[in-house]
Amino acid sequence: MTSTTSLFSPVEADLCLLAENLKELVGARHHMLRIAAEHLFGAGGKRIRPAIVLLLSRAASPERQISDKHFRLAEIAEMIHTASLVHDDVVDESAMRRGVPTVHSSFGNRIAILAGDFLFAQSSWHLANLDNLTVVKLLSRVIMDLAEGEIQQGTTRFNADLAIEAYLQKSYYKTASLIANSCKSVGVLSGVGEALTEKFYGYGRDLGLAFQIVDDILDFTGSADVLGKPAGSDLKSGHLTAPALYALKEVPYLRTLVEREFAQPGDFEEAISLIHSSRGIERARSLAAQHVRQAVSYLSELPASESKQALEDISDYVLRRLN
């Protein structure tokens, strides 16, 4: 299995510098924030969002260096992502993420809220200073989408009637919007023209959706060890994702279990087992594969380069996480 690090090799040095910058930025003012920053931007992070921004920036003009603005954009994307992740973990009361205790469970709600607010504030400041109103609008839309996604996540719990389209819309808000609009912003900053800019957006959107669907499948198929949290956590909290939604169409009894919120002993275990014996996971996997193919197709016009290759490989890597 390819590691994310080797996938990102064309921009590895940039990503390293970016993580150092972000640690410095967040940690410089406050002892507890410094520890939180180490925790957030330390060795554990996958840095997929800034990697995509930097690779797409290179792929869009293979002969040129990555400009300061492109680099800032990558930082902003990672700041927005991290801020929303820190606050989401407080809101969802998640104790673990990627096998590491979350900021609020290590340092308390106070530091988690401060760190998230500080990151949002920094991102909006750096964003304004990109001096590009189109990019400001794209990324401020993302911040709205993230808040909207978190609210929808709360209001659709245990709703067995959730349509797969509504699930995808929520996944767009929570995951794909940031990647899509960051990719679109690369197009704007690189001046590649409107048509190609829209394709960059499409690449980010479909890659982001595939990413979320695969994450949701792994919640059922991964071991607690690999997930860094107990398997089936999403379902248990009432978050119905692709495998469960497809299974609900096949297995009417699953609806009963979901609607009574797994209140009776053995309900949750039975639901997991019903989902596994249905075609839910298989159908979710083919939905993810479809979005990956769609994402890669948007790159077709870019000239061949090491960075373009890496962007295609990231798409494949998304699905390979399931093997």
Add this chain to the structure above:
Amino acid sequence: MTSTTSLFSPVEADLCLLAENLKELVGARHHMLRIAAEHLFGAGGKRIRPAIVLLLSRAASPERQISDKHFRLAEIAEMIHTASLVHDDVVDESAMRRGVPTVHSSFGNRIAILAGDFLFAQSSWHLANLDNLTVVKLLSRVIMDLAEGEIQQGTTRFNADLAIEAYLQKSYYKTASLIANSCKSVGVLSGVGEALTEKFYGYGRDLGLAFQIVDDILDFTGSADVLGKPAGSDLKSGHLTAPALYALKEVPYLRTLVEREFAQPGDFEEAISLIHSSRGIERARSLAAQHVRQAVSYLSELPASESKQALEDISDYVLRRLN
């Protein structure tokens, strides 16, 4: 004593519409957020920030209607203020504000964080759509300043060496920056020229500082009834404000009490009494008066109008809260 409502009479209808808009904006998507919005933008709010923005907008061009952009700016200022207030109350674990239970103590941390994030997100979206990069920069600076102020508030607790200048800097970050930069943005949107725009900034900054100093005095002189929280709350949490900082210069023993964080029985009550018998409150009051005079002086170039008069009256009102 003049009520804030009569002070704001030239823009009363606008303020009413603004509160309705904000309730609708926050509450439309989510039942709990609707209740929180009612709580936040309901009858209790003083709406001083949007009132200042609207009055200054009118004073800058008395013959014209307030434009959509000016109105949006007033909404954005109130959204940013409210978002930071909701998160600050979680961070500071404040149970009451203005005599009303805070959002997190009524609805829990989850809703408080969501509501704050949603308001920040909405404000950054509306801000971007003002289509004015200068204003985007001014207000994103405010969001940074608010985060910085909240962090400084945490790191300077029980620091008896805090200089009055550092206290004013923190007060700028926490309170004056939003008013100052909102006023400056009125100048930018109204196209009044650079010199007058800087005076608008000065008015907001000095008014905001006076406001904060007066609030800090009231923490010592107000009754729990009027404050809506126990008197001396700030001091008890280790937040040293103007009256305490001036008293510390006169009364060496106060330092001992502060530095041991009021650990011994009677320490806190003794500190309060030492501050009351010192010239701390009197000196803080004259510091506030100085900032009020300064604020009013910045308005001198504006033509006479009902709105200009209201802006001057607001400044006086700030000090009259102490009587």
